[in-house]
Amino acid sequence: MFRGITGNVLILGVVSFLTDVSSEMIYPLLPLFLTTVLGGGPAFLGVIEGVAESTASFLKLFSGIVSDRTKNRQRLVFWGYTMSSLARPLMAAAASPAAVLFIRFADRIGKGIRTSPRDALIGDSVDPSLRGKAFGFHRSMDHAGAVIGPLVATFLLAYLTKDLRTVFWLAAVPGLLAVLLILMRVREVPRTRKESAGDFLRAAPKGTLRTYLLILFLFTLGNSSDAFLLLKAGQLGVTPARIPLLWTFFHVIKMASSMPFGALSDRVGRRGIILCGWCIYALTYLGFALAANELQVWLLFAFYGLFYGLTEGVEKALLMDIAPVSERGTAFGWYNFAVGAGALPASLLFGFVWQSAGAGAAFAFGAGLAAVAALLMFFLITAGSSRPGDTC
Secondary structure: OOOOOOHHHHHHHHHHHHHHHHHHOOHHHHHHHHHHHOOOOHHHHHHHHHHHHHHHHHHHHHHHHHHOOOOOHHHHHHHHHHHHHHHHHHHHHOOOHHHHHHHHHHHHHHHHHHHHHHHHHHHHOOOHHHHHHHHHHHHHHHHHHHHHHHHHHHHHHHHHOOOHHHHHHHOHHHHHHHHHHHHHHOOOOOOOOOOOOOOOOOOOOOHHHHHHHHHHHHHHHOOOOOHHHHHHHHHOOOOOOOHHHHHHHHHHHHHHHHHHHHHHHHHHOHHHHHHHHHHHHHHHHHHHHHOOOHHHHHHHHHHHHHHHHHHHHHHHHHHHHHOOHHHHHHHHHHHHHHHHHOHHHHHHHHHHHHHHHOHHHHHHHHHHHHHHHHHHHHHHOOHHHHOOOOOO
């Protein structure tokens, strides 16, 4: 089952597990904290999530390009995780929506520094024929942390404290453990290093890679922050005490499906798996537009989890198949930039459409863009460009 999961892949999976335990002790409770404790609204929630993710996307591009030219990707990974782990628990001290925005901004700076070098390091640490499995394993560990984090938050709120701020402070512990693990166990791997300094224009993707990234950008415009799904769940009767449990259930589905679908893409190709995921996404968002009770919310979160299992690791494996060997960090930089650059308008659009025309219209908008992106992927990205194990 774990054949091909090398030391770096294993350790970085554990790091993501611990980091997500920390993050998910906070994130499911953030919409509630922002709206009820600090007095923010859906539109400002969209601003926070959009600004945070778009900030990270710019830094992911920069760190990806730098990682192809540096001798040590591990240092970038270490400092990125360190910054996020120190910033995230400061949510406990937030006294206004603006403070939440600033803290999320700092947290996402750390994510921007670490993500592209980490993904390139994972891709270079495994045999090309097992990339889907490796990225699927990493996503499964990430989601396992997202399962444990809300459970820890639920336990703390049920038995130890009713104060959300105390839970946020305690989230610092697993984050700091992750940083220590990177420092002690993650190692560089031999690779082809790009020597020229270059610039962003010269590093811009070309050919099939560029087409793939533009389609991803379009899909992302309809893929707003999951915080809106939690807000919708609350409006349909999911109580604050059950929201962390719903979030845990969602991540169990993601965790259980990521590695099997990643391994499947190693055998049957990436494109078809991604297309299935995007179609499920469109149907799920249409479901949220029509949902009327809590049972439907739980069922829709299950399907939404399958979307992540089908796409997260497989999209990255496809990127590794397409990207030139010496520019994989740069390719991940542009990948994360394309996804993140769509996050700000996506969350802003979703928040304002929700506020002006209702939740149904906002979810229908997201479903429509996903369907268009799926059609473009089908016609413009050939099956041959997604064959597993291609080392370019």
